[in-house]
Amino acid sequence: MxxxxxxxxxxxxxxxxxxxxxxxxxxxxxxxxxxxxxxxxxxxxxxxxxxxxxxxxxxxxxxxxxxxxxxxxxxxxxxxxxxxxxxxxxxxxxxxxxxxxxxxKTEEREETYRKEFTELPLEKKIANLVHLEAIALSETFAFVINSPFKVFEKVGDVLAEFGFKKEEEEKRKARPAENGASDAKSSSKKQKASPSGEKNEQPNPPTT
Ligand code: FES
Incomplete structure (x- = not known):
């Protein structure tokens, strides 16, 4: 083969x-x-x-x-x-x-559109331009209308993050004091239970 x-x-x-x-x-x-x-x-x-x-x-x-x-x-x-x-x-x-x-292909399409546009009578050219302007305007309006929502959304995110950080900071500040107190409590308990470090066992009652 x-x-x-x-x-x-x-x-x-x-x-x-x-x-x-x-x-x-x-x-x-x-x-x-x-x-x-x-x-x-x-x-x-x-x-x-x-x-x-x-x-x-x-x-x-x-x-x-x-x-x-x-x-x-x-x-x-x-x-x-x-x-x-x-x-x-x-x-x-x-x-x-x-x-x-x-x-x-895209360039070819653009070139064709340009040619077609050039060959149009004046009133059709104007009508086309008005139509294109209307499209551009509606897109601009949509952008302007949506923008405030986007800004509020962003501000909300920033505030939420700020609140979270503040809460974390407060927790962090409070943590050493709590730990110290709990350590002291637990050590005093230990001392009461066994001052010499041995187990405090109760003697059994005498049997008759
Ligand atoms: S014919 Fe080959 S990828 Fe479509």
Whole structure:
């Protein structure tokens, strides 16, 4: 059976797997931890292929969607989808490389929104701005309304802590006197019971 040498230098792992193995299984077999799907649209198993991209199956639609441009030349793959189809050598890196793709998506969304906004007629632009301002205002009001409760809560905590400390201090001050008194009491009891340190035993009454 044809085999592939695969290594993850950053993780210090390397080994040999048979052709036909999925990248996720190869990584797991070598002890490389690969994150799971964060959601149906966000896959955590993105792996960078530094060498041997041509040995894998063609990138799937899911990979193209998730990894963007990097998936086209095969330098980034979703380990669950990428199957090793040819023998050779693969060097890979199991980093969270899906994060930059996620950032790129956010930037893409922002850019689209900017474009759409620019193309809107003036009255729609104003309506959008008013709508956004209303959202910002309602969030500000919610913050202002909740703030006093948070302040009172904090003051309550501080006072409770202060009261507790004071009580502890008073207890501490009172403690030596109490201990001294109880020590004196117990020692006087001991002295009464046995002035010479021996047991005071009552003589038995004479029997007739
Ligand atoms: S983690 Fe979702 S497909 Fe691999």
């Amino acid at each position: 044809d085999e592939v040498e695969i290594s993850f230098p950053d993780e210090g792992r390397e080994g040999v797997v048979p052709v036909g193995t999925y990248l996720i299984d190869a990584a797991k077999r070598l002890g490389v931890s690969v994150p799971d799907c964060a959601s149906e649209e966000s896959h955590g198993c993105g792996i960078i292929i530094k060498k041997g991209a041509e040995l894998f199956s063609t990138p799937t639609e899911a990979e193209k969607e998730q990894l963007g441009a990097d998936s086209r030349d095969g330098t980034a793959r979703l380990a669950c989808y990428a199957k090793i189809e040819k023998p050779g050598e693969i060097i890979a890196m199991a980093k969270k490389k899906s994060e930059p793709a996620e950032e790129a």
